[in-house]
Amino acid sequence: MPSVPVADLVLRGGGVHTVDPARPSATAVAVGGGRIVAVGDDGDVAALIGSATRVIELRGRTLLPGFQDAHCHPISSGLDQLRCDLLGVTSGRAAVLDAIHAYATSHPDDPWIIGSGWYMADFPNGTPHRRDLDAAVGDRPAYLENRDGHSGWVSSRTLALAGIDASTADPVGGRIERDPDGTPTGALHESAVELVEPFFPPTTQADLERGLLRAQAYFHSLGITAWQDAHVEPAGEATYLAVANRGQLTMRTIGAQWWEPSWDVAAIPDLVARRVSARADRYASTSIKMMLDGVLETFTGAMLEPYLAPDGGSADRTGILFIEPEVVRRIVVELDRNGFQVHFHVIGDRAARIALDALEAALAANGRTDGRHHLAHIQVIHPDDVPRFAALGAIANAQPLWACHERQMDLLTIPFLGPERTGWQYPFGSLVRSGARLAMGSDWGVSTPNPFEEMHVAVERVHHTLVGKMEPLLPDEALTLDQAVHAFTMGSAYVNHLDDTTGSISVGKLADLAVLDRDLWDRGAGSIAAARVVGTFVEGKAVHEDPSLGG
Numbered sequence: 114m115p116s117v118p119v120a121d122l123v124l125r126g127g128g129v130h131t132v133d134p135a136r137p138s139a140t141a142v143a144v145g146g147g148r149i150v151a152v153g154d155d156g157d158v159a160a161l162i163g164s165a166t167r168v169i170e171l172r173g174r175t176l177l178p179g180f181q182d183a184h185c186h187p188i189s190s191g192l193d194q195l196r197c198d199l200l201g202v203t204s205g206r207a208a209v210l211d212a213i214h215a216y217a218t219s220h221p222d223d224p225w226i227i228g229s230g231w232y233m234a235d236f237p238n239g240t241p242h243r244r245d246l247d248a249a250v251g252d253r254p255a256y257l258e259n260r261d262g263h264s265g266w267v268s269s270r271t272l273a274l275a276g277i278d279a280s281t282a283d284p285v286g287g288r289i290e291r292d293p294d295g296t297p298t299g300a301l302h303e304s305a306v307e308l309v310e311p312f313f314p315p316t317t318q319a320d321l322e323r324g325l326l327r328a329q330a331y332f333h334s335l336g337i338t339a340w341q342d343a344h345v346e347p348a349g350e351a352t353y354l355a356v357a358n359r360g361q362l363t364m365r366t367i368g369a370q371w372w373e374p375s376w377d378v379a380a381i382p383d384l385v386a387r388r389v390s391a392r393a394d395r396y397a398s399t400s401i402k403m404m405l406d407g408v409l410e411t412f413t414g415a416m417l418e419p420y421l422a423p424d425g426g427s428a429d430r431t432g433i434l435f436i437e438p439e440v441v442r443r444i445v446v447e448l449d450r451n452g453f454q455v456h457f458h459v460i461g462d463r464a465a466r467i468a469l470d471a472l473e474a475a476l477a478a479n480g481r482t483d484g485r486h487h488l489a490h491i492q493v494i495h496p497d498d499v500p501r502f503a504a505l506g507a508i509a510n511a512q513p514l515w516a517c518h519e520r521q522m523d524l525l526t527i528p529f530l531g532p533e534r535t536g537w538q539y540p541f542g543s544l545v546r547s548g549a550r551l552a553m554g555s556d557w558g559v560s561t562p563n564p565f566e567e568m569h570v571a572v573e574r575v576h577h578t579l580v581g582k583m584e585p586l587l588p589d590e591a592l593t594l595d596q597a598v599h600a601f602t603m604g605s606a607y608v609n610h611l612d613d614t615t616g617s618i619s620v621g622k623l624a625d626l627a628v629l630d631r632d633l634w635d636r637g638a639g640s641i642a643a644a645r646v647v648g649t650f651v652e653g654k655a656v657h658e659d660p661s662l663g664g
């Protein structure tokens with residue numbers, strides 16, 4: 114009698130949402146040797162259960178393919194979390210000072226206190242004072258960066274180390290905040306931060322590896338099993354390789370090699386060499402990150418027509434383009450010819466058009482390649498350009514959390530776009546209707562990596578904390594929950610060239626899975642944003658689990 118194969122893991126009795134059109138839903142999945150060996154109803158997997166099989170009862174909870182974040186910054190943001198991280202401190206000045214004091218007390222041997230995430234609105238006149246920081250950290254040097262990255266807050270010891278006093282002039286492009294007598298207060302704006310940076314302790318390779326492992330554990334706790342690191346340089350590649358070579362890289366990673374705006378095609382052979390050498394189990398440097406413009410809030414996003422002035426007239430400025438269009442075209446044609454994927458940062462409608470023009474040139478020059486080039490952020494897309502995504506095979510890489518009304522949108526963006534262009538923002542629905550492929554990512558540490566909070570906005574076009582307080586932003590551009598889940602699984606897997614082996618729950622694929630605490634499709638169970646992950650598996654092995662998972 115032939116022996117019946119025994120599964121290592123069976124999940125049954127729940128809503129299996131496969132993201133596989135051949136069988137969209139099931140109640141049970143069996144895993145053997147790291148792969149999915151059966152998808153069906155509970156009866157279909159019964160014969161695969163042996164004495165060594167772990168059986169998890171889903172009891173109506175949802176099983177999904179592991180999420181894939183198509184744009185994030187794991188190492189630097191993981192490192193921020195390990196340092197004095199104030200992002201989660203939202204209850205005002207006293208709480209911020211308590212958090213800094215607690216961090217300093219629990220890290221008595223750190224020569225410096227380094228951190229980030231304070232919020233201007235928590236301090237009088239928007240600027241914190243060195244005296245408060247001295248009280249929290251004592252005589253140690255400290256540097257804490259503002260949430261928006263444009264200001265720093267330092268202790269008296271830092272000012273002394275850097276030789277900054279009342280006689281120090283403001284540097285070009287920066288300002289030293291001062292008391293009435295001219296003494297620096299400890300708040301440094303823009304380029305003034307560069308006066309203290311040379312004194313920071315160096316970031317070591319060990320620090321980077323700890324940052325990566327911290328980020329990986331955090332993302333696994335959110336059901337994420339693959340990501341595209343949107344900015345890798347050689348130090349980041351060395352970090353991934355070191356962790357992978359120790360067998361600790363459980364996150365499937367595509368690294369997007371940073372393209373310096375001043376480079377031209379002569380830089381490409383070195384990037385090819387890095388693609389060959391920076392390769393490990395679950396890591397590949399096969400993408401190139403090309404940043405074309407800035408952001409709208411500072412008028413650095415590249416627009417086809419000028420921003421409006423506060424009085425409603427034209428401000429006679431169209432933003433900043435970091436690379437000239439003909440240079441973008443030349444580079445993209447060569448990158449495509451060399452088998453790279455191009456991962457564009459595009460915010461303004463002009464930047465998006467230039468990216469699409471470059472992809473059109475690449476298509477004409479090289480024919481259809483398997484580059485799977487993608488445009489991340491896609492804040493403002495001219496309606497004429499929406500159908501070009503599908504026509505060119507360009508993928509729309511959405512950061513859906515941003516597609517809603519909040520203070521930054523309402524105060525710093527809409528007044529300067531005007532009504533017509535406000536209506537062109539984050540056109541996810543139009544893109545899908547035009548046949549474009551959609552992927553999703555967070556841009557963590559700019560935004561939360563929680564895919565449920567992000568998908569909540571994709572579906573509702575309202576941030577989950579502002580429901581009932583804010584109108585939906587362009588509700589015609591909302592996605593269905595199925596579309597959002599598809600984008601965050603198969604859509605991002607396609608961008609990552611991982612769709613053959615991951616992205617859906619299909620027999621033969623790797624068992625990268627996420628168990629949710631509820632039926633995500635049952636709105637009676639709560640909002641999308643409130644869903645939690647109770648178990649995450651990579652090739653059938655638990656990389657995160659809550660005691661409530663069971664089995």
Ligand SMILES: [Zn+2]
Pocket residue numbers: 184185186343556
């Ligand atoms: Zn980014």
